[in-house]
Amino acid sequence: MAFPIAQRGLLAALILAGVASAVSGSIDPYFLDVVMGVGVSVVLASSLNLINGFTGQFSLGHAGFMALGAYTSAMLSTVVAPHLGWSPALLQWVFFPFSLLVGGLLAAAAGLAVGAPSLRLKGDYLAIVTLGFGEIIRVILQNVDAVGGARGLTGVPTHTNLFWTFGSAALTVYTVWALLNSTHGRGFLAVADDEVAAEAMGLDTTRYKITAFGIGSFFAGIAGGLYAHLKGYLNPGGFSFDKSIEIVVMVILGGMGRHAGVVFAAILLTLLPEGLRELGSRSVPNPFGGAAWSLEWIKDMRMILYSLLLILLMLMRPQGLFHRGERRRQRT
């Protein structure tokens, strides 16, 4: 089955990413860094959306899968790549995607391993198992000296550019979209809506859940690889429970199981802290004369504002910011 519009969209996005990448030399490096961070967030949020939103499972360990991908591809780039004697361009355009793929596949294997317990566990319990899994990965990374241990892994080549980030983002969104709009994909929605009914209809609910975990984790691993080659430095602390929460919040804010909403939420939530940081370094003119008022306090307050926003959102708009009944339209 073909999706001409979606495929054209994907092609257009890839070309756009390529063009943007070509001119990226003239973009302010700080801005470029933020924009690529947005791309990584989109990959993370869209892939988690497949697990938490569309399939109705609740994973709190997405950062763990991301960490697996990040460390795998970073190790390939720092340990294996120097022995190949390839030119920098060859490394960036051939070896880097290969390392991303390996990282993604390893994360997917872990996702399948975690997907197995979801056979028996539901709701809160599944959330706890995935949380525990994420923490175990973090503790192991912290203790393995070969990957830098608690000091972190330094010297990762910065291969990530606009093409790779936005290409991956577009590919993730397309894959999740196309998957759910295929005959097979309707099963994911059925599992989310009513697992018992889906099973009674003869759907292999286990297979859907495990597939969702596998594919979701694969893209989380890709996102990890992109992140590693974007920052050039990895620290196990960066893949803690808080990071998983951040991704979950993106999915919830965008409205669980909504394609565009989650992408918007990922963009918004990645830009928000940067925007507040930027705002904090400015000052407003004092209308009564005298010294200008510094907005320095915003820098301290931004995490407090973020958490308040989260609570208020849940109290007032638990269906997410971008809820427009997208799911209902799909079902008719």
Added chain:
Amino acid sequence: MTEFLQQLLNGVLLGAIYALIALGYTMVYGVLRFINFAHSDVFMLGAFVAWYSVEKLGLPTQSIGGGLMALLLSMSVCAVLGVVIEKLAYKPLRQRSTLTVLITAIGVSLLIQNVAQNSRLGFGPNPKAFPALFPSQQLHFGTLTVSTHQLVVLAVALSLLGLLYWIVHHTRIGTAMRALSFNATAASLVGINNDRIISFTFGLGSALAGAGGVLYAMNYPSIDPLMGTLPGLKAFVAAVLGGIGNLPGAALGGLLIGLVETFVSGTRLSTFRDAIAFGILIAILLFRPAGLLGKLKVEKV
């Protein structure tokens, strides 16, 4: 042998503290069926209230009276805080899905942590040295060394566990709590004021978490705004291990996690001790999803 006994003692102490925190998780789960992620931050605040009562209010250190006052003060402050959190954040969500409440709880947890880390509004991000609340002395029993602080931790934890058992099993309000966790609709039909019982449960659980925070800080005398996260997660694991919603289960789970963690710390795998708790959790959930003492519910269609 001495080392074994010493480790056993340390394990029991740590386990008793985990048990205190785990009881709060399990009680809230019993009445509301959700994981109160803010519980670990109430634990952290408990330690800070005791710190403030000594450093700012001038309660005497190294004295039994002062120590008990600090302990009671932080338990009361935490109880009030628990009730306030419940009223403001969770009560408006009573009829919503578990997921919504879960995310709100995560939000409350982040809020407390970030306010506490803010230098102007809270305590600032730097760790603070926790004073010796009770008279500290090393006692020797044969080759075994025990500090008076450890004895205090053990005594306080055990008496609080006993008190909780008495409240839950021998008072009217405790009976109401059990009724509510058994069947909320039926409980309200026989005239139990569910909201009042839920508030009471939050207050009770938070007071225990506050006490746990003070005791933890006495054992590891450096406190910071993020100190609650890891003990909180482990206590939660303990609650699940014992069978969430089950009070003796939480105490047993806490004790087991404390012992295992302490004994693992004594081996070459010591740096992996934080992963052990989660490893146990995953194993338990895979082989006995209802926990050690929990009963498996059959899903009705």
